[in-house]
Structures are given as C-alpha cells and as structure tokens.
Amino acid sequence: MDVKRRNFLKIAGLSAVAGLGASSAFTQLLKGNALASEEGAGGGETAAGHGAPEQGGHQEAETAFQYGMVIDIPKFAANKGLAEKCINACHYEHNVPDYGNPKDEIKWIWVDDYEHSFPDASQYKRNAGLNDLPVLLTCNHCANPPCVRACPTQATFKNDKGVVIMDFHRCIGCRFCMAACPYGARSFNWRNPREQYANGNYKFFKHGLNPNYPTRMRGVVEKCNFCPERLAVGKPPACVEATGDTKAMVFGNINDPNSEIAKVLNANFTIQRNSAAGTKPSVFYII
Amino acid sequence: MLEKALVGSNKYWAWIFFLLGVITIGGLFYLYQFNYGLGATGMSRDVSWGIYIAQFTFMVGVAAGGVMLVLPYYIHDFKAFGKITILGEFMAIAAVAMCIMFITADLGQPMRIMNVLLHPTPHSMLFWDMIVLNGYLFLNAICGWVILNSHNKGVHYPHWVKPFIYLSIPWAFSIHTVTAFLYCGLPGRHFWLTAILAPRFLASAFAAGPSLLVLIAMVLKRVANFDAGDKAFQKLGTIITYAALANFFFLGLEFFVAYYSRIPGHMHTLDYLFWGLDGHNNLVLPMRFSLTIGLIATTMLLFPQIKRNEGTFALSCAMLFLSLWIDKGVGMVLGGFVPNPFDRVTEYYPTVIEIGISLAVWAAGALILTILYKIAISVQAKEA
Numbered sequence: 001m002d003v004k005r006r007n008f009l010k011i012a013g014l015s016a017v018a019g020l021g022a023s024s025a026f027t028q029l030l031k032g033n034a035l036a037s038e039e040g041a042g043g044g045e046t047a048a049g050h051g052a053p054e055q056g057g058h059q060e061a062e063t064a065f066q067y068g069m070v071i072d073i074p075k076f077a078a079n080k081g082l083a084e085k086c087i088n089a090c091h092y093e094h095n096v097p098d099y100g101n102p103k104d105e106i107k108w109i110w111v112d113d114y115e116h117s118f119p120d121a122s123q124y125k126r127n128a129g130l131n132d133l134p135v136l137l138t139c140n141h142c143a144n145p146p147c148v149r150a151c152p153t154q155a156t157f158k159n160d161k162g163v164v165i166m167d168f169h170r171c172i173g174c175r176f177c178m179a180a181c182p183y184g185a186r187s188f189n190w191r192n193p194r195e196q197y198a199n200g201n202y203k204f205f206k207h208g209l210n211p212n213y214p215t216r217m218r219g220v221v222e223k224c225n226f227c228p229e230r231l232a233v234g235k236p237p238a239c240v241e242a243t244g245d246t247k248a249m250v251f252g253n254i255n256d257p258n259s260e261i262a263k264v265l266n267a268n269f270t271i272q273r274n275s276a277a278g279t280k281p282s283v284f285y286i287i
Numbered sequence: 288m289l290e291k292a293l294v295g296s297n298k299y300w301a302w303i304f305f306l307l308g309v310i311t312i313g314g315l316f317y318l319y320q321f322n323y324g325l326g327a328t329g330m331s332r333d334v335s336w337g338i339y340i341a342q343f344t345f346m347v348g349v350a351a352g353g354v355m356l357v358l359p360y361y362i363h364d365f366k367a368f369g370k371i372t373i374l375g376e377f378m379a380i381a382a383v384a385m386c387i388m389f390i391t392a393d394l395g396q397p398m399r400i401m402n403v404l405l406h407p408t409p410h411s412m413l414f415w416d417m418i419v420l421n422g423y424l425f426l427n428a429i430c431g432w433v434i435l436n437s438h439n440k441g442v443h444y445p446h447w448v449k450p451f452i453y454l455s456i457p458w459a460f461s462i463h464t465v466t467a468f469l470y471c472g473l474p475g476r477h478f479w480l481t482a483i484l485a486p487r488f489l490a491s492a493f494a495a496g497p498s499l500l501v502l503i504a505m506v507l508k509r510v511a512n513f514d515a516g517d518k519a520f521q522k523l524g525t526i527i528t529y530a531a532l533a534n535f536f537f538l539g540l541e542f543f544v545a546y547y548s549r550i551p552g553h554m555h556t557l558d559y560l561f562w563g564l565d566g567h568n569n570l571v572l573p574m575r576f577s578l579t580i581g582l583i584a585t586t587m588l589l590f591p592q593i594k595r596n597e598g599t600f601a602l603s604c605a606m607l608f609l610s611l612w613i614d615k616g617v618g619m620v621l622g623g624f625v626p627n628p629f630d631r632v633t634e635y636y637p638t639v640i641e642i643g644i645s646l647a648v649w650a651a652g653a654l655i656l657t658i659l660y661k662i663a664i665s666v667q668a669k670e671a
Contacts, residue, residue: 173395
C-alpha cells in the first residue's frame with residue numbers, strides 16, 4: 001500500500017509539473033500569435049465593414065500600416081489581355097521560373113474562374129456570365145496569416161508594412177506554410193530554377209533574367225511579396241504598374257483613411273476570398 | 288551491451304545484410320533526390336505533402352503505441368508484460384528514428400534543418416513536434432537502455448530512472464497529439480479541421496502499434512526462441528480490440544458530422560476517399576479495402592477463440608495493422624490535399640524514387656529494431 005501511495009504521489013507531482021509547463025507554453029503560443037499580426041502595432045483607423053466578419057473578443061489590434069489591393073474584375077474583363085500583362089510583368093520582375101508543366105508549376109499571380117476562386121461564396125443560381133470573369137489571384141497578405149503562424153523558422157513573416165515576406169535563405173522547405181495557406185498562394189521550387197543551357201542562358205526564365213531581383217535555389221517556398229524592392233524606391237508593385245491608368249488594380253495602405261484604396265473600399269461593395277477563415281485578407285475584389 | 292548485436296546466426300546476418308542492401312539502394316535514390324530536388328517525387332503545388340509525411344504521421348503513432356506496454360507494466364504493475372515492455376520501448380526508439388528520417392527526406396533544404404533550433408518559433412506546431420519527438424526518443428532510450436543494462440548486470444534498475452518512466456507515459460500521448468495539431472490547426476482544410484483528430488490519431492496508434500508488436504513477438508518466438516508469454520499476448524489483444532473499436536467509432540462520428548450536416552467542405556474529402564469526386568477515384572479501392580478488413584479484424588478480435596488461436600490472432604493483427612496503415616499512412620494526409628480548398632482535384636502518384644526512399648527508411652527502422660531486440664533478447668536469455 002505504502003509503495004503504491006508513494007508512486008501515486010510521484011505521478012501526481014509529475015503531472016502537476018507537466019501541467020505548469022503546458023500552461024506557460026500556451027501563453028507563449030498566444031504571444032506568438034499576437035506577434036504575427038501585431039508587428040509594428042500602434043493605433044490607426046480601421047477599414048472595417050469590408051470582408052472579414054467581426055470576430056468577437058478575438059479581434060487582433062490593427063497594424064498602423066497594412067498594404068492592400070483592390071482588384072476590379074469587370075475592368076479586367078473589359079480589357080482583354082490585361083490580366084496576362086500583369087502576370088507577365090510580375091513573373092519577369094521576380095524571375096519566376098516556368099517549367100511548362102503543372103507538377104512543377106510556380107506562380108505568384110494567376111487567373112481562375114469565379115467558381116474556383118470563391119468556392120465558399122454561393123454558386124447556387126449563379127447569374128450567367130459570372131463564371132466567365134477572369135479573377136486574378138495572388139497572396140492575400142492576410143492581417144492574420146496562418147502561414148506565418150505555421151513556419152517553424154520565421155522564414156515567412158509580416159513586415160512593418162503588413163506585407164507577408166519570404167526569406168529564401170532561411171526557408172528549410174518543409175512546406176508547412178503551403179498546407180496552412182487557405183488560398184493556394186504558395187509555390188515550391190521542386191527543382192533547380194537556375195538551370196542553364198551550355199550558352200549560359202537560363203532554361204526556365206521565360207522572359208529572360210531580371211538582374212534586379214535574385215533568383216532562388218531549389219527546395220524553398222516562394223510567393224507574391226507585393227514588390228517590397230519597388231515600394232522601397234517609390235514604385236507601385238509590378239502588376240499594378242502593368243494595369244496602367246485602367247484603375248483595374250488599386251494599391252495602398254488600407255488602414256490610412258485618406259489613401260486612395262481606403263476611399264475605393266469605402267465607395268464600393270467588395271468581397272474577399274474565404275473570409276470565414278478569419279485570416280483578414282488584404283486583397284479585395286470588386287465583382 | 289552492444290557487442291551482443293555482433294554475434295548471431297547466419298540467418299541473423301543474412302537479415303542484417305538484406306536490410307543494409309535496401310538501405311543502400313534507397314540511399315542512392317536519396318542522393319538523386321538531394322541533387323535534383325523534391326521534383327523527383329510525385330508531389331506538386333496542390334499535393335505538397337506526400338507519402339513521406341504520411342509515413343511520418345503513421346510512425347509517430349507506432350512510437351506512441353509503445354506506451355500501451357509501459358503504462359500497464361509500470362503503473363498497474365501488470366507483471367505479464369515484464370518481458371516485452373522493453374520491446375515496446377525499443378520499438379518506440381526505432382519508430383521515432385524513422386519519423387526523423389521521413390521528415391528529413393521531405394525537406395527541400397535538409398542542410399538547413401538546424402534553423403529550427405537556431406530560430407525557435409513557439410507559435411509553429413512543427414517546432415513543438417520537434418521537441419516532443421526528440422524528447423520521446425531521449426526518454427525511451429534512457430529508460431530502455433538503463434533498465435536493460437541493470438538486467439544485464441543482474442541488479443534492480445536505479446531509482447532515478449523512475450521519473451523518466453512516468454514522464455514517458457504522458458509524453459507518448461503528447462507526441463501524437465502535437466502531430467495531430469500539425470493538421471487540425473490549419474484554417475483552410477476542412478478534412479483535418481476537426482477536434483477529434485488527435486483522439487482519432489491516438490486510437491489508431493494504440494491499435495496499430497501493439498498489433499505490430501504482437502506480429503514481431505510472434506516472429507521472435509520462431510526465430511529467436513523468445514516467448515513473450517500467452518498472458519501478455521492475450522492482454523495485448525484486449526488493448527488492440529478496445530483501441531480499434533474507439534478508432535472506428537471516431538471514424539463513424541466523422542461520417543455522421545459530414546453527411547448529416549451536408550456541409551460541402553466537410554463531405555468533399557470523404558467523398559473523394561470512399562466514393563470518388565468528379566471522376567477522381569484513385570483512393571476509393573484502397574480506402575474501402577482498409578475499412579472492410581479493419582472492421583472484419585476488429586470483429587474477429589471480439590471472439591476469444593480467435594484471439595487464443597495464434598494463427599487467427601496473428602491474421603487479425605496483420606489485417607488491422609494494414610487497415611490502419613492505409614487509413615493513416617495514405618488516406619489521411621493525401622485526403623487533405625488532393626481535393627484542394629478550391630473544389631479542384633489534383634491526383635498524386637508517388638514515384639519510384641519516393642517509394643524507394645520510403646522503403647529504405649522502413650529498412651533502417653527495421654535495422655535499428657533488429658539490433659536493439661537482439662541485445663534485449665540476449666540479455667533476457669542470459670537471465671533465464
């Protein structure tokens with residue numbers, strides 16, 4: 001009896017220790033969560049009323065600065081070839097390889113139909129023609145990004161402008177972020193993108209090599225980064241520039257009420273992809 | 288004690304060299320994958336995890352299954368497990384080693400694996416998985432080795448090991464819970480987004496792990512003159528039966544929630560796995576086969592006559608193990624990816640390279656297991 005009692009006390013003690021450890025781990029977790037969405041925090045007006053439903057007591061503090069994008073789908077439908085122009089501009093700007101097969105495919109921005117872009121939106125008695133619209137898809141630079149939460153090395157992180165960035169040199173290629181992203185925004189370098197012909201030309205850069213942006217090595221994840229290298233010198237992202245003065249894409253700080261994008265968001269009904277996931281996407285669509 | 292693994296019959300050495308051969312061939316395949324990139328596998332942008340991660344998930348379960356021996360033996364003082372508890376602990380070591388190998392095989396930049404330690408990230412479940420898996424490896428290595436070493440010297444094991452033994456019990460539950468958290472915390476994938484994923488993982492683990500152990504112990508009875516004892520086999524049979532019943536009960540709950548609520552996202556993967564979706568039905572046959580033999584095996588185990596007959600008991604354990612391997616080692620991970628969150632289906636076909644590397648990891652696990660079991664059995668034989 002005595003021995004059993006002693007054993008029981010030992011176990012009880014150990015469970016208590018384990019319990020303590022678990023609770024502190026939990027606060028750590030919550031902290032990490034907040035960090036992911038609060039970087040560069042401090043006040044700022046909200047652009048509420050667009051997209052993500054209010055989230056009760058779990059609303060994160062808005063970052064002062066959050067780059068976002070409004071994509072005006074009818075304008076893309078009216079300007080045939082505009083979407084392709086955006087895609088080409090982006091994929092050239094960032095040396096995105098093209099292997100010519102879907103298995104190895106890498107894409108930062110692409111077109112899909114309404115049904116598969118917004119599968120959670122009602123497709124029931126959908127009006128004719130809706131599914132023929134070219135919906136331009138890219139990383140949503142979520143205010144609450146699941147990919148940043150999943151990454152075990154902080155190789156993907158949110159910068160002080162609210163942009164979700166990839167550090168190609170830190171990424172270990174575990175692809176947890178790809179499983180975590182609800183938007184399929186992430187691609188993986190399944191093979192070496194830098195492969196060259198004997199004459200020194202790169203095999204997979206369809207538009208030639210852009211010397212102003214680094215190429216990647218195999219085995220890392222990549223995705224749209226809202227062109228921080230262009231923003232730094234006062235230029236808009238490559239895709240936005242490609243739309244010219246059609247206003248098919250509006251880019252800016254969605255948390256600044258005086259920005260052009262905030263005014264567009266205020267004046268139009270916009271939707272977001274899978275807003276029910278609570279990720280607060282920063283890309284908005286006018287349908 | 289390692290020297291005990293260096294003496295053995297011709298059959299023992301043939302088995303060792305066979306495993307080394309498989310490991311060498313798989314190693315060459317890995318060299319190719321290392322140089323070419325993960326494009327050598329069947330994975331793609333949509334199905335970004337394949338059989339490596341699926342096998343990893345399954346092996347975490349096998350590792351956790353070892354606790355089904357440790358718990359009755361050390362907490363409930365169930366003496367019949369005296370001889371085979373060490374086998375459970377050593378199986379956990381081999382299984383965790385396999386997990387680490389599968390994860391490494393799946394990395395795009397394996398040379399950077401230490402970045403996980405260099406930049407510790409508590410909000411990533413993969414960080415915690417690394418901690419619990421390595422911790423479990425450490426705990427089982429400590430407990431298994433020290434206790435066996437004491438046996439070898441004919442003394443009682445030192446008291447300082449006890450806390451490690453007790454800690455290894457909740458730790459076993461933690462490894463599979465955290466592994467479930469890798470999946471069930473992701474907002475975009477309905478199939479995994481279920482609070483019952485961790486309990487399902489544990490139930491299938493506590494059926495699959497001990498089933499494998501029963502089969503191995505029966506082989507050891509024939510080739511190594513090691514008898515775990517009838518009482519131990521029967522108790523394991525009971526544990527396997529209850530765990531299998533819990534597993535299929537949980538699976539039934541998933542079916543109910545999906546098909547009674549009729550929420551499309553909840554139904555899609557089950558549709559794909561068991562009926563086919565949009566004409567894609569690669570996994571329908573294996574999944575139906577898995578469910579059928581799993582249910583038959585569980586029913587068989589309910590009959591004492593079947594459990595008491597060694598042949599039929601082995602058959603039901605083998606059927607159950609295969610059933611759970613297909614369910615978790617294939618369907619669980621692929622099901623979450625193949626029907627993607629955008630209502631599209633991208634099928635996945637593992638390549639020869641991928642299968643070769645996976646077989647080599649299995650062979651490496653078998654090699655670790657063989658060496659550890661050889662030592663354990665030699666020590667126990669000396670004692671007897």
